[in-house]
Amino acid sequence: MREILDIQKQLLPDLVDTMKKRYTILHHIMVSGLVGRRTLAMSVGATERVLRAEVDFLKEQGLIEVEASGMRISVSGRELLERLEPLVKDLFGLTELEERIRSHFGLKQVIIVPGDSDVSPHTKKELGRAGASVLRKLVGEDETIAVTGGSTMAEVAYHLTPATPMKGCWFVPARGGLGESVELQANTIASTMAKKAGGRYRLLHVPDHLGEEAYQSLMQDSHIAEIIAFIRGARIVVHGIGEAMVMARRRKVDPETTESLRRDGALAEAFGYYFDRDGNILHKMPTIGLRIEDIHRMDHVIGIAGGKSKGESIASVLKHGHEDVLVTDEAAAWEVVNRLLS
Amino acid sequence: MREILDIQKQLLPDLVDTMKKRYTILHHIMVSGLVGRRTLAMSVGATERVLRAEVDFLKEQGLIEVEASGMRISVSGRELLERLEPLVKDLFGLTELEERIRSHFGLKQVIIVPGDSDVSPHTKKELGRAGASVLRKLVGEDETIAVTGGSTMAEVAYHLTPATPMKGCWFVPARGGLGESVELQANTIASTMAKKAGGRYRLLHVPDHLGEEAYQSLMQDSHIAEIIAFIRGARIVVHGIGEAMVMARRRKVDPETTESLRRDGALAEAFGYYFDRDGNILHKMPTIGLRIEDIHRMDHVIGIAGGKSKGESIASVLKHGHEDVLVTDEAAAWEVVNRLLS
DNA sequence: AGCACCGGGACAAAAAACGTCCAACTAAGC
DNA sequence: GCTTAGTTGGACGTTTTTTGTCCCGGTGCT
Secondary structure, eight states: OHHHHHHHHHHOTTHHHHHHHHHHHHHHHHHHSSBOHHHHHHHHTOOHHHHHHHHHHHHHTTSEEEETTEEEEOHHHHHHHHHHHHHHHHHHHHHHHHHHHHHHHTOSEEEEESSOTTTOHHHHHHHHHHHHHHHHHHOOTTOEEEEOOSHHHHHHHHHOOOOGGGGGOEEEESBOBOSSOGGGSHHHHHHHHHHHHTOEEOOOOSBSOOOHHHHHHHHHSHHHHHHHHHHHTOSEEEEEOEEHHHHHHHTTOOHHHHHHHHHTTEEEEETTEEEETTSOEEEOOOOSBOOHHHHHHOSEEEEEOOSGGGHHHHHHHHHHTOOSEEEEEHHHHHHHHHHHHO | OHHHHHHHHHHOTTHHHHHHHHHHHHHHHHHHSSBOHHHHHHHHTOOHHHHHHHHHHHHHTTSEEEETTEEEEOHHHHHHHHHHHHHHHHHHHHHHHHHHHHHHHTOSEEEEESSOTTTOHHHHHHHHHHHHHHHHHHOOTTOEEEEOOSHHHHHHHHHOOOOGGGGGOEEEESBOBOSSOGGGSHHHHHHHHHHHHTOEEOOOOSBSOOOHHHHHHHHHSHHHHHHHHHHHTOSEEEEEOEEHHHHHHHTTOOHHHHHHHHHTTEEEEETTEEEETTSOBOOOOOOSBOOHHHHHHOSEEEEEOOSGGGHHHHHHHHHHTOOSEEEEEHHHHHHHHHHHHO
C-alpha cells in the first residue's frame, strides 16, 4: 500500500493533499450530521468559495446529499469513509507527524519517509531520494553547498539528478577527512554529488581531528586557508546526524575525550560537534571546515538521518535550534515525538 | 491494490487520467532515449504547450534530465517506470479495454469495474455504484427513465443518491411483472430508484407474458394504455442483460417456446427480447411495455451486466447495435473482447 | 559552415478559480 | 403565525492559472 502511494506521489505530488482535504471535509460532514456551507468552512479552515467548489464535487460524486436545509453524508459517502480509514491512517500519520515536529522545533520543512532505515535498506534509499529532492528544490544558481560524510549522505548523493540551476553550483566537504572508508568521506560525497548534479566541486585534503599546533600550522597554508574560506562561505549545508558514541569510536577519538563525552551525556553528533540531550554543544575541538557560527549564518541547514536508533540523536540536534529542514524516516520521527511527550 | 485505486478514484476522479498521461510521456521519453519537446508532443498527441508544462513537472520531480540537446530519462525516472509497471498494467488494462469495446461497437461510453460479479458480491456492488453514477450524469431535468428488473438493477437502485436534476424525474418499469421475487421486479426497482433519487414513479401492474387475446384486451383498458404510452415516451432506459436460457426458465416460458429458442441459438435476453449470437432478435412475443422500436428511438440506452458467464450474452446484445452505454465488469469485458478475436 | 532541431523566455488570449454579495428558501423557537 | 438564524445556489467582477504562439540563442550532426 505504501508502495503504491509512494509511486503515485511522484507522478501526482499533491495527491495526498487533495485526498486529505476532501477526506477532512467529508468526515466533518459525517460527524456533523446536517451542516451548512459556512459553518463547515469555518470548522475545516477554508474560505467559503473553495469549500463550495469541494462540496459541488462531493455532490457530483454522490458522496453527500445536499438539500435547502444543509448537507449530509450519503450512503456511498459513509461507505467510502469506512473504506478510506486504513488509507487515511497511513496517509495522515506521516503528514501529521511532519507538521508536529516542524512546528515544535520551528523548522521550515520536515519530510518523513515511511519505514525504518535501521531495518530496511529500501527506506534508506527513500531517505536519500527525499533528501536529493529537497536539495534540488532549495538550491539557487551558482551556490556553494557544503556536505558531510556518512552512509545516508552517500545515498543522497546517489539519488541526485541534474537540474539546470545546479549546473553552476559548487559542492564542498563541510569538514576534513575522517577515519572512514573512502565512499563515505565528505570529500567523496561532494565529488559524487557534483558529478550527479552536473556541478563542480572542491576538496579539502586534511584530516579532521588535529592537535592545536597542527591546526594552527595548517591554517597558515594559503591554499588550505583559501579553500576553507570558500567552504565557510557556503549558504547551504546538507549534513547527516549520528549517535555520539558511535561517531566518537568511528572517528578514533582518544579514550580520554571519549570518556569525557560519555560523562557529559553526549547523545548526538553533527558536522563534528557533539550535543547533549538538551541540544548543548559539548565538545568543541579546533575544527577544520565549518564552525557552528558558520552554520548559524546559513540560509538552509538540511539535516538528513533516519532509523529508530537515531531518533534521540536527531531530537538533540533539533533542540540546538539551527536546523531549517529535516529529512527523516517514520521510525526516527516517532522516537522524536515520543521524547517530546516524556 | 485495486481497492486503493478504487477508493482514490472517488476522491480524485481524474487521478488515473493524469497518471496515464504522465506515464505515457515518461515512457515515451525512455524509449526515445534523447528526444525534443516538439517531436515528443507529436508522438504522444499533445500540444506543445501542455507537453511543456508536463515536461517542466517531470523535470521538477527529477524524473527526467533536460539539456539543450533534448531530454532523457533520469535514473529516478527509470526506477519509477519500473515500479510503476504493475500499477499501470492494472490501470491501463481496463481503460484500454473500455476503449476497445467502445470503438468496436460504436458506443458512447463503456465503464468497466474490476473483478467478476459471478465470484465476488463486492464486484456486483461496484457495478451498481458505477451504473448509478453514469445514470446520475446522464439524466436531464424532468425526464422519464425506464428500468428493467434483475439483481444487477437492484444494485444500481440501491446505490442511487439524490441529485438535483433528478428531483423531477419519473422512474417507470420498462416491462410488466415477471415470475421473479418482488425485490427484483422492474416495478420494485423503479420505485426504489425514485425514492433513492428523490424522484417520482409510476407502476405497471400487468404480467409480462401474455397470449395474443389477453394482450389485446388489456391494451383496451385506458389506464393501462395511458401508462404504457408514458413508458414508451421515455428517453432513457437502463436495463440488465441476461443469459437467454436462464431468463426463459425464470420467466416460466412454456416448453415449446423454450425449445424453439434453444434451436435458434438464443444467447442473450434484454428487456424481454431474445438475441442470438449475431445480435438478431429471435423471439418477439406480444409485449407490454417497451418495444424494440422504442429502444431505437431512445437518447440513452444504458446496459448494465457483469460476470464472466454473461460475457457472451453482453456481446450479443451489443452486436444488435442499439446500446449507447455499457457498464460491465472486468471478467465480462474480457469475454467480450475474446469473442471479437475468435 | 550549414542546417535542423533543441530548450526556454515572453506575452496575449482564454479559461478556471476565487471572493463577495444577494435572493429565495427552511427549520425551529417563541 | 411570525421572527430569526441558518441554508443553498445564482451572479459577477477580479485574480490566478493554463494555453497557444513566436522567437532567440544554442547544440550537435553532416
